[in-house]
Amino acid sequence: MRREILKTLMLASLVTTVAGCAVNETATVTVNNDGTTQQIIESKSGTLSSDLTIADVKTGYVGDLLKTQVTIKNDSRHDLSFEYKFKWLDKNGFEVAIDGRPWTPLTITPYESKTVQGVAPNPSVNSFKILVQD
Amino acid sequence: MMKFMNIFAVILAGLLLTACSSQKIQYGDATAVETTTTGFGSTDLQSIAAKMVDDLISFPPIVQMTANRRPVVFVDKIKNKTTEHIDTESITDTIQTKLLQSGKFRFVDMTAVKAIQEQMQFQMDSGMVDPNKAAAFGKQTGAEFMLYGNMSSITKRNNGVQDVYYKFTLKMVNLESGIMEWAGEKEIRKTGEKTFMSM
Numbered sequence: 001m002r003r004e005i006l007k008t009l010m011l012a013s014l015v016t017t018v019a020g021c022a023v024n025e026t027a028t029v030t031v032n033n034d035g036t037t038q039q040i041i042e043s044k045s046g047t048l049s050s051d052l053t054i055a056d057v058k059t060g061y062v063g064d065l066l067k068t069q070v071t072i073k074n075d076s077r078h079d080l081s082f083e084y085k086f087k088w089l090d091k092n093g094f095e096v097a098i099d100g101r102p103w104t105p106l107t108i109t110p111y112e113s114k115t116v117q118g119v120a121p122n123p124s125v126n127s128f129k130i131l132v133q134d
Numbered sequence: 135m136m137k138f139m140n141i142f143a144v145i146l147a148g149l150l151l152t153a154c155s156s157q158k159i160q161y162g163d164a165t166a167v168e169t170t171t172t173g174f175g176s177t178d179l180q181s182i183a184a185k186m187v188d189d190l191i192s193f194p195p196i197v198q199m200t201a202n203r204r205p206v207v208f209v210d211k212i213k214n215k216t217t218e219h220i221d222t223e224s225i226t227d228t229i230q231t232k233l234l235q236s237g238k239f240r241f242v243d244m245t246a247v248k249a250i251q252e253q254m255q256f257q258m259d260s261g262m263v264d265p266n267k268a269a270a271f272g273k274q275t276g277a278e279f280m281l282y283g284n285m286s287s288i289t290k291r292n293n294g295v296q297d298v299y300y301k302f303t304l305k306m307v308n309l310e311s312g313i314m315e316w317a318g319e320k321e322i323r324k325t326g327e328k329t330f331m332s333m
Contacts (some may be wrong), residue, residue: 062194062197063200063201065192065236083167099164099165100184101165102177103163103177105167119187121187121232122236122237
């Protein structure tokens with residue numbers, strides 16, 4: 001009995017140590033000044049590029065501020081939980097308001113799509129990136 | 135021999151467990167998702183501020199109003215109606231900073247009134263400041279709008295599961311007419327479950 005408890009304890013501690021490490025991956029979509037969009041998916045393990053797609057990117061202006069709506073679709077048969085973040089860039093490619101937006105958690109059910117939106121922090125922004133990490 | 139093996143196993147398990155709880159200090163991403171407890175945290179603060187600012191600066195009548203001028207606003211307190219101690223001034227500080235940096239609004243800082251008054255008194259009465267260059271009394275701009283709001287929560291617990299719901303409401307009222315020009319809301323739901331390891 002004591003050996004069983006010891007074995008369980010050892011296994012549990014091993015699992016906890018291994019589960020502490022997680023792999024991050026990033027997908028990037030850039031919208032250019034002329035209205036065309038450029039999608040770059042950077043994925044190390046392939047999970048995001050195979051299960052998650054940026055289905056639609058819409059941009060517009062509210063006054064002089066860039067507003068964007070991005071539709072993210074889950075193509076897999078299981079729930080996907082990940083985090084996303086917007087990065088804003090000015091016409092020279094400089095990032096505006098660095099760390100101005102937090103990573104936001106999002107869960108999408110199988111074959112479902114969700115729309116996320118953001119408004120640029122100031123009028124100098126004319127393009128953006130959306131980063132997705134699991 | 136058996137006893138020796140048991141002691142060895144306990145030491146090994148202890149070492150593996152302490153590997154998780156040893157003192158290791160490192161810098162992290164301030165904008166990363168924080169899920170240490172179900173209590174109010176940095177992710178909640180940042181997501182509330184981002185949502186409020188996005189809502190306010192993209193609301194059509196506000197867009198129209200701020201197209202050619204930068205209205206002056208003052209920030210009142212956010213009433214904390216939750217059971218937690220939450221620094222609501224920190225939330226309004228972040229919102230104020232983001233609004234100011236958007237170039238759409240200007241603010242009068244009511245928290246600095248006493249310091250401003252003392253400095254102006256010094257400029258006027260000390261005899262050390264050139265009267266032509268001293269800031270004159272009675273020339274400050276009055277705020278046109280006031281930002282204020284509430285923060286409330288509903289917490290429920292059952293069989294080791296805790297559910298916390300936060301609701302943050304921010305309103306902007308025209309001081310002269312008393313008309314509420316805009317209101318925004320952000321809801322947050324967090325669920326915490328006690329697992330085997332944390333019991």
